[in-house]
Amino acid sequence: MDWGALHTILGGVNKHSTSIGKIWLTVLFIFRIMILVVAAEKVWGDEQDDFVCNTLQPGCRNVCYDHFFPISHIRLWALQLIFVSTPALLVAMHVAYRRHEKKRQFRKGDQKCEFKDMEEIRKQRFRIEGSLWWTYTSSIFFRLIFEAVFMYAFYFMYDGFRMPRLMKCNAWPCPNTVDCFVSRPTEKTVFTIFMIAVSSICILLNVAELCYLLTKFFLRRSKKAGNSKQQPNHENKEETKQNEMNELISDSCQNTVIGFSS
Amino acid sequence: MSWAFLRDLLSGVNKYSTGIGRIWVAVVFMFRLLVYVAAAENIWKHEHDEFECNIKQPGCENVCFDHFFPVSHIRLWALQLIMVSTPSLLVVFHVAYRENREKHHNQKLYKNPGKIDGGLLCTYLISLILKTGLEIAFLVLFYKLYNGFKIPRLVKCDIKPCPNTVDCYISKPTEKMIFLYFLVATSCLCIILNLGELGYLIFKYSIKCYLKRHMKKQQ
Numbered sequence: 001m002d003w004g005a006l007h008t009i010l011g012g013v014n015k016h017s018t019s020i021g022k023i024w025l026t027v028l029f030i031f032r033i034m035i036l037v038v039a040a041e042k043v044w045g046d047e048q049d050d051f052v053c054n055t056l057q058p059g060c061r062n063v064c065y066d067h068f069f070p071i072s073h074i075r076l077w078a079l080q081l082i083f084v085s086t087p088a089l090l091v092a093m094h095v096a097y098r099r100h101e102k103k104r105q106f107r108k109g110d111q112k113c114e115f116k117d118m119e120e121i122r123k124q125r126f127r128i129e130g131s132l133w134w135t136y137t138s139s140i141f142f143r144l145i146f147e148a149v150f151m152y153a154f155y156f157m158y159d160g161f162r163m164p165r166l167m168k169c170n171a172w173p174c175p176n177t178v179d180c181f182v183s184r185p186t187e188k189t190v191f192t193i194f195m196i197a198v199s200s201i202c203i204l205l206n207v208a209e210l211c212y213l214l215t216k217f218f219l220r221r222s223k224k225a226g227n228s229k230q231q232p233n234h235e236n237k238e239e240t241k242q243n244e245m246n247e248l249i250s251d252s253c254q255n256t257v258i259g260f261s262s
Numbered sequence: 263m264s265w266a267f268l269r270d271l272l273s274g275v276n277k278y279s280t281g282i283g284r285i286w287v288a289v290v291f292m293f294r295l296l297v298y299v300a301a302a303e304n305i306w307k308h309e310h311d312e313f314e315c316n317i318k319q320p321g322c323e324n325v326c327f328d329h330f331f332p333v334s335h336i337r338l339w340a341l342q343l344i345m346v347s348t349p350s351l352l353v354v355f356h357v358a359y360r361e362n363r364e365k366h367h368n369q370k371l372y373k374n375p376g377k378i379d380g381g382l383l384c385t386y387l388i389s390l391i392l393k394t395g396l397e398i399a400f401l402v403l404f405y406k407l408y409n410g411f412k413i414p415r416l417v418k419c420d421i422k423p424c425p426n427t428v429d430c431y432i433s434k435p436t437e438k439m440i441f442l443y444f445l446v447a448t449s450c451l452c453i454i455l456n457l458g459e460l461g462y463l464i465f466k467y468s469i470k471c472y473l474k475r476h477m478k479k480q481q
Binding site for chain 2: 002003005006009041048049057058059061062063065066069070071072074075078079082085086089093096097173
């Protein structure tokens with residue numbers, strides 16, 4: 001069980017995401033998880049061993065390290081990545097639930113269902129509308145909240161994003177104020193700023209995706225209100241165009257049937 | 263053999279679970295297994311090396327560490343994850359038994375061997391009760407072994423061969439405490455999910471039974 005397993009789980013959600021969602025997932029895996037595993041973990045690997053205090057007093061180093069680093073950057077990032085990835089599971093569960101319903105319809109021999117076999121149902125991509133829209137939008141909203149909370153926690157805990165070279169510590173049992181030196185402060189600062197920058201990019205992507213979904217929602221609503229006066233065939237042509245633009249396949253057997261019959 | 267084995271095992275269980283059961287599997291994967299492997303393991307990696315006592319007496323550090331940490335938090339956590347995931351296998355075995363029976367008799371004995379009814383319902387309920395019991399048992403064990411869920415910065419030790427009461431310092435106590443609380447929180451969440459699922463299944467099948475009897479009486 002590792003980040004690879006997370007990739008498998010989220011990869012399934014990718015199919016049903018918007019284009020911005022797919023970009024977000026790519027940024028998450030390449031610029032955050034991969035960087036964390038391949039580079040950042042090694043930079044912070046020896047953080048306590050190489051945290052040196054100018055005293056021979058046993059225990060002073062431990063206590064000072066614990067005082068300045070209540071929770072290590074690397075662990076905070078790992079938690080941030082896990083929390084930020086979790087809302088996508090809501091979408092995965094919703095899709096799985098819809099697929100389960102389709103399979104039940106198919107098994108009952110519902111003739112309205114357009115699928116020929118179970119394989120088609122398994123491979124189907126769902127359109128983001130109806131209740132799935134709400135689930136998807138909530139997941140993006142939660143993602144934003146988690147990103148913001150963790151960025152604030154970072155800023156609050158470490159007084160900014162810079163790693164100082166020297167920290168002065170006078171926690172007991174240190175006999176007086178001692179100088180403690182952090183290992184690789186510049187490299188750690190560079191990686192911290194990098195991770196914060198990529199976090200900000202992910203926040204922007206999420207905001208953009210949210211705006212896109214809201215715009216689509218209001219456009220669809222105004223079209224439905226307008227189209228109740230227009231001819232149904234014209235409405236279908238416009239919807240088909242929208243389908244091609246968004247590259248999402250219709251998911252509702254019933255919607256298709258009603259659309260054609262009206 | 264690694265955590266991937268447990269992950270594959272649980273993916274198999276997912277097929278025969280209710281909706282709440284699937285949420286439970288997701289919580290175990292994301293918030294317990296992944297957090298353990300990606301973050302928690304590294305915190306406790308060098309806990310013995312970084313445990314420091316204010317004394318040069320050989321053997322004193324070893325003896326004190328052993329006294330305060332009979333079983334390390336991280337090992338207990340791993341044991342808890344394994345024990346808590348295992349009862350779900352009872353359901354998988356029962357379904358496999360049903361499928362085997364069908365093959366043996368060469369006829370369809372069950373509408374759907376994976377559907378939770380009859381004997382499989384009992385097995386499922388037993389697995390839920392076992393899971394909940396084990397979660398609570400491990401939480402109590404954690405609490406009793408370490409006098410609560412706090413990890414102090416300093417512990418005082420006077421076991422032989424330490425010549426007197428020495429100060430011993432635990433490494434990264436705050437970080438360890440944060441993850442310990444996280445473990446307790448996720449455990450409690452899993453207990454709530456298990457109890458919820460138990461209640462839901464009992465309620466659902468009681469209603470079914472009641473309706474069946476009602477229909478029979480009407481006939």
